[in-house]
Amino acid sequence: MNYSDNVGVVFVNEGAENNGFNFNELKEYARKLNKVTSIWDIQEILQKGKKWIISEIKEKNINKLVIAGIEPGFYKTFLANVMLECGNNPEKVYLASFSEYAATTKNDIDKAKTIIACAVYNADYEKIVDFGENSVNTNTLVIGGGIAGIQASLEIAASKNKVYLVEKSGTIGGHMAMFDKTFPTLDCAACILTPKMVEVGQNPYIELMTYSEVLEVNGEPGNYQVKILKKARRVDLAKCIGCGQCAEKCPTRTPSEFDAGTKLRKAIYIPFPQAVPNKYLIDEKVCTYVQTGKCGICVKFCPVPGCINLDEKDKIVEITVGNIIVAIGYKVFDARKIEQYGYGKYPEVITSLELERLINASGPTGGKIARRVQDKKGFWIFSPDEIYEPKSIAIIHCIGSRDENYNKYCSKVCCMYSLKLAHLLKEKLHDSEVTEYYIDMRAFGKGYEEFYNRIKNEGVNIVRGKAAKVEKIGNDLIVRAEDIENGKIIEQKVDLVVLAVGLEASEDAKKIAQILGISVDENGFFNEFNNISEPVDTHKGGIYVAGLCQGPKDIPDSVAQASAAAARVLQSIAKQKINNRKQNFSISEVEAKIFNA
C-alpha cells in the first residue's frame, strides 16, 4: 500500500435518483478518510472542463483518483487521460463501483462506504468484508418452484430441515413440466419430474406457498426476516376436491401459460392435470367477478360449500429463515422482435416452446401437429380440428441468441433441444422432411455429440447457415439460407417453421435482486460470488443461486447446481455458523482491518 498517496475522489451520481442513494452522506464519509484531499462531482468536472480539473489536480498535488458511483466505469478513460496530462500515472485511477458488489439500494449505503474506503486504500474489498460468523436459523427459503427449486427443497427437506418453497404461479413444475422428452436420453420429462413434484407436495418439512411472491427481506445472513405475499387463490386449498365443475361452467377464457398460449384455459383453472397442489385457483386478472363484480357462476356449480370465496383477499405472511436459495428460472426470447422471421405475422411460424406443447401428448392437440387458427374471440390457438401433416419443416437455430442486436450470449440449450424436436417430429411424421439451420452445432455435454450424430443418421437435414428470413410468396412459405458447406442458396418451401428461441433472464430477476440485495449481470442473470470456487454463492452471505436464473444451462446442470446450493445451506446448518460477509463497518473498523492486512 502506498501511504504517500494524495487521493481525489470523483463522485458519479448518475442513476442515484432512482435508488435513493444519499450521496452527501457518502461525500462526508469520503472527506473523513485519511489521504483524501479533494472531492468533486463529475458534473462539476464536465462543466468546468478538462483544463480546470488538470489545474486542480496539479495544485492539490493529487496522484491518485477514485471514481465512486453505482456504475462509474464510463469515466475511467477520460480521467486516466486527465491524469496523463497532469504528468501522473494514468493507471492510478481506481473504481469504487457499488453495483459490482450489489450495493445498489439505499439500504446499502454502509456497504458503499466500505467500497469507497477499499478503493482509496487499495484494499481488496472481498477480503475486507470477510468478517466473523453468525449463528444460523435452520429454516430455508427457496424462491421458485421449477426443477432447480424442487431439487433444492427436496435435498434440504431430506435432512429434516424446514423449507419454505415460494412459487409465483399456481403450481410448481416450471418449464420442465411443459416438455415432452429430455435430451440426450429422450427420457420422458414428466416421468422424472412428476414424482418429485408429488414428493414436494407431501413432504412434511416443505411448506409450499404457490401463487405467492417475496416482498421484502431484512436481516443478516443466518437470520433473514422475509415478508411473503400470498395472493388470493379464491379457492380453498383444503376444501377443493379438484372436480373441475367450476371451470367447466366458467365463461371466461384466456391463453394457458402452461401450454405456452397454444390453447385456452378458464378464469378458474388448474394449471395442468398433474399440478401440485392439485387444486384450482382463480386468475384475478381475467375473472369477470373480480373485474366487474358480476358473475359467480363457479360458486353455484362448485359441489363443496364454501370452497370458492370470490372475495378472498391477498395475505402477507412473515417468516424467518437462515438461508435463501434463488431459483426463479427464465423466460424465452420474444420472437416478434426479429421481424424477418415472420413470427406473429405468419401462423405457420411457431416457437420451439409452442412445438414442445404441440408435440406433447398432454398438449392442446394430443401430441399432433395442428395449424394455428384464430377462434371466434380472436385468440390464436392450435385446435384439434386443425390437425395436419406438414410435409416440410424448418427449424432455425439461434433466434435471439449469439446476436449483437438481441442477446449476445449462447443460450446453450437450443441446439440440443432442436435436435430433440427434430427427432420427435421425425418419429411422428415419418414422411416429412425436417431441416435444421444452424450457425455452429453446440453439442457440448456428455452423450450430446453422439446424440447429434444419431439425429443426423435419422435423416434430418442439417444445414450449416443461419436462415435469414421467412417469407410468404404467394401461398408458399419460403425459408432462405446460405448452405455454406455446399456453396448455394437454399430457398426452401416449408409448411412449418420452428424458431429455436433463446433463453433470457426472468422479468422478475431485477426486482428480486433488489429485494435480496444481490446483483445481476448485464443480461439480467444473477451474479455468483466466484464462478469457479463458489459458483452458487452470491455476494451476500446465506443467499445462493441455482438453475437458469444464474445463466443459461440445461436440466442436468440446473439440478446439479440446485443440489450444490442445498449443500451450502446444509453446511451452514450443520456448522450452525455462517460467514456473514458483513459489509458495513465504521471508518475506524475498516481502517484497522485495512492497515492490519
Added chain:
Amino acid sequence: MNARVNLNVKKDLLKYGAKDWNECFHCGNCTAICPLTDDNSLFPRRAIRLAQMGLKDKIKENVVPWLCYYCGDCSKTCPRNANPGELMMSLRRYLISLYDWTGISRLVYTSKKFELIAIVVIAIFVMILYINFTVYPAGDPNKWLGEDGGVLINNMAHWRKIHLADLIMAGLLSFFLITNIINMWYHMILKDKTVKVNILDYIKGLYLLPLHFITQKRFSKCDESVKTYWYIHLLLVIGYVTMFTMIVGFLEWFQTDKVHPFWHPQRLFGYIATVFLFLGIIYFYYNRRKKLRENSKYSHHTDWAFLVLLFLTVLTGILMHYFRISGMPKLTYITYLLHLMIAVPMLVIEVPFSKWSHLAYRPFAIYFSYIKNLAYKRK
C-alpha cells in the same frame, strides 16, 4: 487451385473504409438476406472470407462487389455487427484502385492530401489555359451583349475552343477508363482458367451494358425503402447524362449567344437536368450527414469530395447561365472560369480513378459475370 495469402490486405482495406468485418463468424445470414444473391453469386459472406484470409488475387478477379447495391439489409441483420455491406463498398473502392494501372486511384483513395492537391493542380492548369485562350470582356459592357440582351459568350470563349478541350479531355479519360476496364476484364475473365468464354457469349450479353448503365435495373429487386434511394440515384444519372451529352456532344447547340425562350429544348433540358442533379445532391448529402441509411453511415473522404465538387459544378453552371441571359458579361466570364475549374478536376479525378468509375465498372461487371455464367452453364 492455389491461393496466396497477403497479410497486408486487412490493413490496406481499412484505408478504403471497411469496418469490423473481422467480427464475422460466417453464419451466412448476410448472403441469405441479400436480395441480389443466387447460386452463381454468393455474397457478401464469401467476399468477407477472401478479405479475412488476405487473398488479394482472388479479390482482384472477384466480380461480386459490383453486384451489391448497398441496400444495407445484410449489415442491419448481421448478428455480429460485422458491417458486411460496408465491406462490399470498401471492396469496390479497393477494386477500382486495383484495376487502375496508373496507381493514381490508390493515391486518391488512401490519401486525402493527394486528392486535394490533385484537384488544386488541375484547377490551376485549367485556369492558365482558360486565361490564355479566351478574351476577358473588358470595356463597354454593351459591346458584349447581343440584340436580345444576352452575353455574346462565343466572343469570349468560343464554343469551338471549349469543345476541342472537351474532346481532348474526354479522350484522355476514356483512355484511362478503357485501359482500366481491359485490366478488369483480364483479371475477371482471361485469368480465370476454369471457364472458356467464346465470342458468341460476348455478343449475347452486350445488351446488358446500356441497360444497366442507364437503369441500374438490379436494384429493383431490393425492397421498397431502398427504391426511393435508387430512384433519386436514377434522377442523378439522368441529369448527369443529359448534361454530359449536351455539353460534350452538342456544345454548338448548347452554348449559344442567342437567348432562347424558356421552353426551348436547350434551356428546358438544361433546367430539368439541373433540378435532377440538385435533388440528388441534396438527398445524398442529407443522407450522409444524418447517417440515415446503412449505406451512408460510413463516408469515405472521396464520397464527400465527390458530392461537394458536383454541387459546386452545378451551382457555377446555373449561375453562369443566369449571368449570361441577364447580360452580365464579366460575371459570366468569371463564373465560366470557376465552373471549368471545378468541373474539370472533378471529371478527371472521379471518372477514371475514383467514385464515378463505377458508372463503367458496374455494368461491365454485370456483363462479365453474365458471360462467365453462360460459359459455366455450357460446361
